Amino acid sequence: xxxxxxxxxxxxxxxxxxxxxxxxxxxxxxxxxxxxxxxxxxxxxxxxxxxxxxxxxxxxxxxxxxxxxxxxxxxxxxxxxxxxxxxxxxxxxxxxxxxxxxxxxxxxxxxxxxxxxxxxxxxxxxxxxxxxxxxxxxxxxxxxxxxxxxxxxxxxxxxxxxxxxxxxxxxxxxxxxxxxxxxxxxxxxxxxxxxxxxxxxxxxxxxxxxxxxxxxxxxxxxxxxxxxxxxxxxxxxxxxxxxxxxxxxxxxxxxxxxxxxxxxxxxxxxxxxxxxxxxxxxxxxxxxxxxxxxxxxxxxxxxxxxxxxxxxxxxxxxxxxxxxxxxxxxxxxxxxxxxxxxxxxxxxxxxxxxxxxxxxxxxxxxxxxxxxxxxxxxxxxxxxxxxxxxxxxxxxxxxxxxxxxxxxxxxxxxxxxxxxxxxxxxxxxxxxxxxxxxxxxxxxxxxxxxxxxxxxxxxxxxxxxxxxxxxxxxxxxxxxxxxxxxxxxxxxxxxxxxxxxxxxxxxxxxxxxxxxxxxxxxxxxxxxxxxxxxxxxxxxxxxxxxxxxxxxxxxxxxxxxxxxxxxxxxxxxxxxxxxxxxxxxxxxxxxxxxxxxxxxxxxxxxxxxxxxxxxxxxxxxxxxxxxxxxxxxxxxxxxxxxxxxxxxxxxxxxxxxxxxxxxxxxxxxxxxxxxxxxxxxxxxxxxxxxxxxxxxxxxxxxxxxxxxxxxxxxxxxxxxxxxxxxxxxxxxxxxxxxxxxxxxxxxxxxxxxxxxxxxxxxxxxxxxxxxxxxxxxxxxxxxxxxxxxxxxxxxxxxxxxxxxxxxxxxxxxxxxxxxxxxxxxxxxxxxxxxxxxxxxxxxxxxxxxxxxxxxxxxxxxxxxxxxxxxxxxxxxxxxxxxxxxxxxxxxxxxxxxxxxxxxxxxxxxxxxxxxxxxxxxxxxxxxxxxxxxxxxxxxxxxxxxxxxxxxxxxx
Ligand SMILES: Nc1ncnc2c1ncn2[C@@H]1O[C@H](COP(=O)(O)OP(=O)(O)OP(=O)(O)O)[C@@H](O)[C@H]1O
Numbered sequence: 001x002x003x004x005x006x007x008x009x010x011x012x013x014x015x016x017x018x019x020x021x022x023x024x025x026x027x028x029x030x031x032x033x034x035x036x037x038x039x040x041x042x043x044x045x046x047x048x049x050x051x052x053x054x055x056x057x058x059x060x061x062x063x064x065x066x067x068x069x070x071x072x073x074x075x076x077x078x079x080x081x082x083x084x085x086x087x088x089x090x091x092x093x094x095x096x097x098x099x100x101x102x103x104x105x106x107x108x109x110x111x112x113x114x115x116x117x118x119x120x121x122x123x124x125x126x127x128x129x130x131x132x133x134x135x136x137x138x139x140x141x142x143x144x145x146x147x148x149x150x151x152x153x154x155x156x157x158x159x160x161x162x163x164x165x166x167x168x169x170x171x172x173x174x175x176x177x178x179x180x181x182x183x184x185x186x187x188x189x190x191x192x193x194x195x196x197x198x199x200x201x202x203x204x205x206x207x208x209x210x211x212x213x214x215x216x217x218x219x220x221x222x223x224x225x226x227x228x229x230x231x232x233x234x235x236x237x238x239x240x241x242x243x244x245x246x247x248x249x250x251x252x253x254x255x256x257x258x259x260x261x262x263x264x265x266x267x268x269x270x271x272x273x274x275x276x277x278x279x280x281x282x283x284x285x286x287x288x289x290x291x292x293x294x295x296x297x298x299x300x301x302x303x304x305x306x307x308x309x310x311x312x313x314x315x316x317x318x319x320x321x322x323x324x325x326x327x328x329x330x331x332x333x334x335x336x337x338x339x340x341x342x343x344x345x346x347x348x349x350x351x352x353x354x355x356x357x358x359x360x361x362x363x364x365x366x367x368x369x370x371x372x373x374x375x376x377x378x379x380x381x382x383x384x385x386x387x388x389x390x391x392x393x394x395x396x397x398x399x400x401x402x403x404x405x406x407x408x409x410x411x412x413x414x415x416x417x418x419x420x421x422x423x424x425x426x427x428x429x430x431x432x433x434x435x436x437x438x439x440x441x442x443x444x445x446x447x448x449x450x451x452x453x454x455x456x457x458x459x460x461x462x463x464x465x466x467x468x469x470x471x472x473x474x475x476x477x478x479x480x481x482x483x484x485x486x487x488x489x490x491x492x493x494x495x496x497x498x499x500x501x502x503x504x505x506x507x508x509x510x511x512x513x514x515x516x517x518x519x520x521x522x523x524x525x526x527x528x529x530x531x532x533x534x535x536x537x538x539x540x541x542x543x544x545x546x547x548x549x550x551x552x553x554x555x556x557x558x559x560x561x562x563x564x565x566x567x568x569x570x571x572x573x574x575x576x577x578x579x580x581x582x583x584x585x586x587x588x589x590x591x592x593x594x595x596x597x598x599x600x601x602x603x604x605x606x607x608x609x610x611x612x613x614x615x616x617x618x619x620x621x622x623x624x625x626x627x628x629x630x631x632x633x634x635x636x637x638x639x640x641x642x643x644x645x646x647x648x649x650x651x652x653x654x655x656x657x658x659x660x661x662x663x664x665x666x667x668x669x670x671x672x673x674x675x676x677x678x679x680x681x682x683x684x685x686x687x688x689x690x691x692x693x694x695x696x697x698x699x700x701x702x703x704x705x706x707x708x709x710x711x712x713x714x715x716x717x718x719x720x721x722x723x724x725x726x727x728x729x730x731x732x733x734x735x736x737x738x739x740x741x742x743x744x745x746x747x748x749x750x751x752x753x754x755x756x757x758x759x760x761x762x763x764x765x766x767x768x769x770x771x772x773x774x775x776x777x778x779x780x781x782x783x784x785x786x787x788x789x790x791x792x793x794x795x796x797x798x799x800x801x802x803x804x805x806x807x808x809x810x811x812x813x814x815x816x817x818x819x820x821x822x823x824x825x826x827x828x829x830x831x832x833x834x835x836x837x838x839x840x841x842x843x844x845x846x847x848x849x850x851x852x853x854x855x856x857x858x859x860x861x862x863x864x865x866x867x868x869x870x871x872x873x874x875x876x877x878x879x880x881x882x883x884x885x886x887x888x889x890x891x892x893x894x895x896x897x898x899x900x901x902x903x904x905x906x907x908x909x910x911x912x913x914x915x916x917x918x919x920x921x922x923x924x925x926x927x928x929x930x931x932x933x934x935x936x937x938x939x940x941x942x943x944x945x946x947x948x949x950x951x952x953x954x955x
Contacts, residue, residue, distance in 0.1 A: 097402070097437040098152050098409040100168050101136055101428065103416055104193040105157035110417040136428065149428045151435065157416065161210065164197060165217045168409045173221045175407040176326055176337035180441040183340040183401030184214055187370075187430060188413030189423040190346020195316050197411055198343040203298040207290065215322060215341050219293045222326060222339075231330040236284045237293055239300035240267065242393050243318035244365040250300030250320070252283045269396050277389075277396045284325070297322065317362045319344050319369065319394050334446040340401055344370065344394075347423065369394040374430055376402060381436035407441040410434045558664045561677065565661040568680040571687035575654030655686035 136149045153167055172182035186194035195201040199213015206212060207220035222235060239250040247267040270280045287293045304320060320343045328335040345366040372392035379387040380402060389399040401408050412431035414424040657680065667673040864886070871883065 095438060095440055097434045097439050098168070098171075099412065099431050099434045100153035100155060100164075100409070101149070101151045101412045101414065101431060102155040102159065102164060102193060102197060103157050103414050104191075104196075106416040110415070110419075113417065113419070147425065147428070149432050151412070151431060161197070161199065161213050162217075164411070165214055168411055169214045169218055170221065172407050172409050173218045173339060175441055176324075176339040177222065177225050179328065179335035179337050179443045179445050181338045181340075181400055181406035181444065182441070183342065183398065183406050183408045184218075184411070185340070185342035185344060185398070185401075185408075186411045186413060187344050187373075188346065188411075188427050189415060189420060192346070192413035192415045192420070192427075194346065194411075194413050195343050197413060198341060200297065200301055200320070200322075200343060203301055204294055215297065216290075216294070218339065218341060219290055219297075219324065222324065223290045223293070231328045231333070231335070234286065234327045234329065235288070235293075236286050236325045236327075237296060238279075238282050238284045238323045239297060239320070240279060240282065240323075241304055241318035241320045242369065242397070244362060245369070245393055247279055247282075247393055247397075248303075248318075249279075249281075249283050250303045251285060251296055269393055276400050279397070293324075316343060316345050317366070319366075321397060336444045338400070338406075338444075340398070340406075342398065342401075344373075347426065368392065373398070374433075377430065377433050377437055380404075380438070381433045383438075402437060402439075404439050405442045406439065408437075408439050561664050561673070564677060564680050564684075565657075568657050568661075568683045568687075571684045572654040572656045575687045575690045579654075654690065655683045657683050 136151065136154050155164055155167075169184045172184050176182040184198075186197050188194050196211075197213055199211070199215045199217065201213075204212065204216045207216035225233070237251075241248050241250055247269065249267055267279045267281050269277050271277050285292075285296055287296065300320075300322075304316065304318065322341040324339040324341070326337045326339070345362075347367065347370050369392040372388065372395045375388050375391065376395045376398075378384075387403075389395045389403070395402075400406055410431060412427050412434075414420065414427050661680075662676070664673070667676065866886075
């Protein structure tokens, strides 16, 4: 859209209107928000920035005024996109001077003079070679002439200072802070806003104010920059003006301490190799803050040559160059960036300025230098070999910036009035040429490696303490881990030692260990290895073997690595040992079974005993034969097979690491070490699993085998116990059988001795007998022994057998007593007091041994109730026994004369005094009876003998 003058945006042109004092109503052009025609072209490009004052009202009015015009039109939407063919040779802005155009808001007098008809439109093409390119179309409202220019940016009049800075200057300052040279210069007709754009029209105060231009904002950006670590930033500043081809130091007093300062008013440009052109004698101020810079610039602005011209009451009559050098210094590094902020004097047609005298010569000088600048640009634009930098002081000073090694941006300013058309065309053509000036910024960085090294060493030394402290903490951490590893390794070794000893020890400890584990799966400790991997990983994350790694850490790592290797090796050894042991055990067990199968072992003892050609042996054989049938071969084999059933040791080969472990220093990098450690860990895990599996299997197997063994042993012991029990029975029988006693007398061994030799040799726990066996034994014992004892007591009670027992006492000593010691339980609770002496048992002892309380009670009753007469009638030995028993029973002895018989044993009394024949007859009869009874008992007759007719208790 066209600019119009029928509305007002006081804020955007306030300074202009105030200065000119004539304009009070002006709209500062189309808004960026519209983006349709007019200045909105720039606004379209600027989408996202805050536009100052565009309104729809402005555009409506503007479009009505534009109707009928041959160029322009109501807006971009209604017009064809300008041809871009002319701009195809424009290279990307990254490798050339960046050019933008800014249109000053019209003054009031311009609006009045032109009637709101202006000559320029801006557009952003639909598609451009570069997305940020903008097009300005220049034409005259009253002619068909039309020129199109394409720039990097086209700023409408309402574009804020902030936007211009951000788009144009901020990237240049960024480059300077990175160590490149950068230049921002404003070029344009006088009075079009160069000084305003650069922000040095008046004294600068705050970079944050709305009107603050490039200079204050750039300084603020520099001082808010934070230098990288280890680099210090130094900023120096100089400020000159080129006035009528003289270079003046705006920051040096014109009068020095000697009275005058000649050099400050006319500085010379010199050239030095590696330094390029420089201003000799220029004062450079080191500044550390924005406020310092502000003070200096304001001082310089006071010194700046300004004079009102017809076109600009605040016209700058000189080119001003503010140079800000930013140097970053670090260990061995010097990086420098130079920022040139150039506010060129305004180009002008001398006739329009109506200058004369000094003003005229100023204008000529300005035009001459700008002309030289134009020539330089023209030469650069077409890549001329000769670039006339020396033609003016300005071009010489800008050589660094335009010569291609700096990052350069040009802001071309134009006025909006048609009256400025030719100057604007000239400016746009100059700017357009600049679009072709190549620029390839370079970094200004000097690196002194020696110096860097020395300084780093100093830094390192100073940082060493902190570093060491940090490393000692790290070290402690690793030490803790290493100690833990060592402890675990020790435990693992101890565990292995335990297993090793049990490996050789025959399984007892292995079983015990399995029991202690309570069925828990045993495991080879892999946590140590895992921790080591953790250390390696953490080292790896920390940068591997770089300088930053402390020796201590590497030492710790080395130790951990060694331990990991050791773990892997030992795990392999442990597996090998384990399986070897299992193999041996299995072989041994098989061999043992085979021996047993062949008839060796304990059965041979039994067989030996039974085969003895003596009464005892014969008796044993007769008594125990049925119990001691040897196992058949088939039975033995099935037992062996059962014991080895279920054991499948799948993989007996340990996992091994091939070859010797490399040294830590042999690894190329952390990754290689990590990879090897992972392999070690895999080896340890694999071996651990094999051990676990093996232990698990063998534990199960042993438990099975043990159960089998126990059942066999129980059976075997059962047989042993039966031997014992029967032996006891036989012993007792011996004690009552003089014939047997006589046979054994003088041998020095009784049945008890036999027991000591073989029967009790196992020392087994009779409780381990199963109930069935126990009961059977008990029943047999009771049936056999109790019956005999009862019979003996009965005889004793009648008196005659008591004599026999007493009489035989001397013969059987040492026979029975000892064997009772090992078998008290068999006669449950009876043998409270083991007998150590020999001879026939006393009634009291017999009572203790014999569980038949009925018999004992009868006996006791009998003794208690005996009268003196009864006792007197007893044989002398029996009298003593009875009296002793009575004493034990706590009975008061009656005087024998006074005693009344309580019962009468008639047959004995009656038979007393009978002849020898009768007596023998009786004995024969008894023997016959006894024999008969024995035969019955041998056949398992369980009948009670209480109905023995021979003996009767008479009350
Ligand atoms: N974008 C703008 N917005 C508002 N006012 C502006 C703008 N540009 C310039 N002006 C005003 O226009 C007047 C002239 O501006 P300035 O002095 O910056 O022009 P110049 O190009 O530097 O002129 P010279 O070359 O003569 O010094 C100043 O009063 C300034 O405030």
